[in-house]
Amino acid sequence: ASKGRTTIVVAHRLSTIQNADLIVTIKDGMKSLPEVSLLKIFKLNKPEWPSVVLGTMASVLNGTVHPIFSIIFAKIITMFENDDKTMLKHDADIYSMIFVILGVICFVSYFIQGFFYGKAGEILTMRLRHLAFKAMLYQDISWFDDKENSTGALTTILATDIGQIQGAIGSRIGVLTQNATNMGLSVIISFIYGWEMTLLILSIAPVLALTGMIETASMTGFANKDKQELKRAGKIATEAVENIRTIVSLTREKAFEQTYEETLQTQHRNTLKKAQIIGSCYAFSHAFVYFAYAVGFRFGVYLIQAGRMTPEGMFIVFTAIAYGAMAIGETLALAPEYSRAKSGAAHLFALLEKKPTIDSNSQEGKKPDTCEGNIEFREVSFFYPCRPDVLILRGLSLSLEKGKTVAFVGSSGCGKSTSVQLLQRFYDPMKGQLLFDGVDAKELNVQWLRSQIAIVSQEPVLFNCSIAENIAYGDNSRVVPLDEIKEVANAANIHSFIEGLPEVYSSQVGISLRALSNES
Known part of the structure; x- marks a missing residue:
């Protein structure tokens, strides 16, 4: 069948290709969005810096509680070596009071951390949604013609992407600050009470760090892929809901259900792969902690026998390292949220940083005192950016004098509505000029130009108000x-x-x- 013809074969597996003169392998062919640092998002939280500062101070205070508790706990264990019951009761009263004080401090500091970080995070989320919606409103009309910017895809950005960004900021930053303080102080205390044992346990830490890096990197890749599939699914769902009467009248519910399910299959397969990686990293990181305990405990006994460490010091190091390991585990558990947030931030900032060619919010351009209403199409050629192979207008020249009524008549697709959209400057001609009272439309202020035009559409769109x-x-x-x-x-x-x-x-x-x- 392909004899004498130029044949292009598209296949997923190399084994299915036979008798090909040229084989081209394509991978990651679509241009990927640049990575966005979450620091870029935090800068948008600048007006809420007092709340962030208070939340950070409370987080640091919360991070010191566990390392301090490790010292107290070790002293309580060794306290029972004392045979003096009076002294034992006295020490018990003191440590009980210390626990009460720690509880009060934790109550206040955790409330401050949760409240102020939560407040700052919610305000930032509201600001991001406002900026995203504002950026959508001022984009070129041609931008909305792109299938990637359908109603479902744009609502996904507002609802899902920004929600994922919130999952890695706000209260999560408080948790990260708290864990960083916990880990840092735990290491310092451990070095003070038993540097040899601490060095041994910390030598194993890079393995945990490597596990976390692998998990974070893989989650970021999966998050980007999932986002594309969910945008496609959102587009299908939105179109189905908007045209539900037509779908029901044609009894095509099953077809749309199958299309929606097929779109989610890729995301489902990615989720299965992601679950395997997360499960492996999560299991390894938690199991490895106990392996480290086994090595550390045996080495600690050796140091005690050698007189280079006290039992109290060994318990302090063990407890401090245990809390530090818990902090590492909690931080690694946030890796998927961090990855999804970076992916959402990339899409968000791609939208925020996109500058429209025809900026309706710009104050630039001429604003004549009067508008006579003389319009001229001068050798205008135009095609829609989403369909560059279909030329709608080819060298249109037409003069419309003021006060005259002009009717555009023709078959569907001949350019009647396109000419009106050029008048409104929804698009610019690819060639030629569109003149208003002898002035090129590109030189006029967009807001002023559109305010001079009254449009009565065949299907008027009114706002849901009075x-x-x-x-x-x-x-x-x-x-x-x-x-x-x-x-x-x-x-x-x-x-x-x-x-x-x-x-x-x-x-x-x-x-x-x-x-x-x-x-x-």
Whole structure:
């Protein structure tokens, strides 16, 4: 069948390729997003620095509790060697009081840590969602034409990606600070009471660190892959819900269910691989701690027999290292959340740092005092960025004089709506010029240009608020008085209809004009 033809074969396995003149292996062909440091996100939390400072101070205080407890606990164990019951009771009272004091300190410090870090994290999450939504609103219209930026994908960024970022900041930073303090102080105390035994146990620590690095690296890779699959699944789910009536009328529920399930299969396979890596690293890190205890305990007994260490010192080192190991384990447990947060941050900052070609928020450009309404298409050629192989307009030249009514007539896809979108400057021509009163549209301020144009669509899209508010949206530069709103309604021959409604201009439009449909 392929004789005399240029044939391209796409395959997953090399063994399926036969009689090929050229074999090309493609891996990671799509451009990956650059990694984003979480420090870049923390900088957005700068206005909440008092809360972060207080939370950090409380975290450091909490991190000192366990190392201090290791000293107290070792002294309590050796306290029972004393045969003097009076002294034993006296020491017991003192240590009991110390425990009460530690409990009060922990109650206050843990509350401060949780409250202030939680507060800072929630404020940052709200700020990130606001910045992300704002960035979406000001993107080029062509950006929304891309399938990667569908409704489902964008809602996934707002709901999932930013939620994952929150999972690695806020209270999690308090836990990391607490664990770092715990580990550092535990090592210092261990060196003071038994440096030889501490060195032996710490020599095993790089193995745990390597396990954590492997887990973190693998989780980051899986998180990026999962995110792409979940975005595709979100797109399918959103489209299905938006067009549920059509799907039900055509009895295509099963087809969409299967499509959604197939999209999740890749993410499911990634999850199985991820579970194996997490399980192996988690099991090894926890089991290895007890191996270290076995070596340390045997070496500690040897040091005691040699007179180079006291039993109390050995218990202090053991307890301190145990709490340090617990801190390491808790930190490693946060690795998946940290990986997901980095992946979410990469997508978020790719959105925040993308500058639109046509910036509707920019104040640059000319703002003429008047707009006569003379429009000219001069040798305009255009194709949609998402379909560069389909030329919509080819050298269109047309003059529209002020005060004249011009009708664009033609078959579907001939460029009628495209011409109007060029007038609104949703897109710029690939070639040629679009002139307003002799001025190139690219030289005019985008907000000013769009404020001069009134669009009545075949299917008008109104906001779910009152009729007066929808009319007032025509001028966002000021608060439009009701008298002026009524004047505009009269000019549009809709004033009588509005006056016939129970709540007149305060009547709610509703979603998809449902409220007005019920009224009429």
